[in-house]
Amino acid sequence: MEKRAKLYEGKAKILYATDNPDCVIQYFKDDATAFNAKKKGTVDEKGIMNNAISTKVFEYLGQNGIPTHFVRQLSDREMLVKKVEIVKVEVIIRNRAAGSLCRNYGVTEGRTLSAPVLEFCYKEDAFNDPLMNETHILALDIATASEIATIRELTFKINELMKKFFLALNIELIDFKVEFGRHKGEVILADEISPDTCRFWEVGTGVRLDKDRFRHDLGNIKEGYQEVLKRVTGKAA
Ligand SMILES: Nc1ncnc2c1ncn2[C@@H]1O[C@H](COP(=O)(O)OP(=O)(O)O)[C@@H](O)[C@H]1O
Ligand SMILES: [Mg+2]
CATH class of the missing domain: 3.30.200.20 (Phosphorylase Kinase; domain 1)
Incomplete structure (x- = not known):
């Protein structure tokens, strides 16, 4: 290569x-x-x-x-x-309240959500990645109705799979962001899935093992990523 x-x-x-x-x-x-x-x-x-x-x-x-x-x-x-053509939406699932959900809706961090929340944000830094709904995506030709349907279905499946995967490592998947792209006519998962793009809380202690350590200057930033790596690979960093 x-x-x-x-x-x-x-x-x-x-x-x-x-x-x-x-x-x-x-x-x-x-x-x-x-x-x-x-x-x-x-x-x-x-x-x-x-x-x-x-x-x-x-x-x-x-x-x-x-x-x-x-x-x-x-x-x-x-x-x-x-190589994909990125669909210009960031797709977010929230299983427990944190981050902008708390800021936007006045919700206490950590509040249990009665159902997972699916959010779409326009992937455009110049506009601060604003929240958008499916009618925006269609109206602005960001994706077709069938692509949106695929993205929704895949994202909920990814959520179920990842919740299970991380729970087995004693990590609760609080929320995550994914990106999709078009490759040979198919919509596929792209970009990365990491502590930069997910919120991971240790089960029982609530210790943050993700980019919130950097966002909020919680210290031991590298150690948080190392802990996730260790659990995911079964090896020490
Ligand atoms: N398979 C892929 N093909 C083409 N572009 C991709 C693919 N996976 C991710 N990307 C894009 O590549 C960039 C990855 O770099 P990143 O540092 O995350 O960029 P950004 O600052 O735009 O988020 C992102 O814009 C992402 O949408
Ligand atoms: Mg990125």
């Missing part, structure tokens, strides 16, 4: 072309941002940990019937993925 030109540098990853036009390399950086990049920093070895965690989660989801962009891990910071 030959690594070619840099295609895009985002906040947490860099995409490179390869000699295969259907595949790109995702390179995981240590850069961390929060609150729509108003807060910036780095977390030592975050890229290595997120690549390894994402690899495990994509493998598990793939084995359980979720179509994903994951092809294989290439190195400690590089993952080979199918």
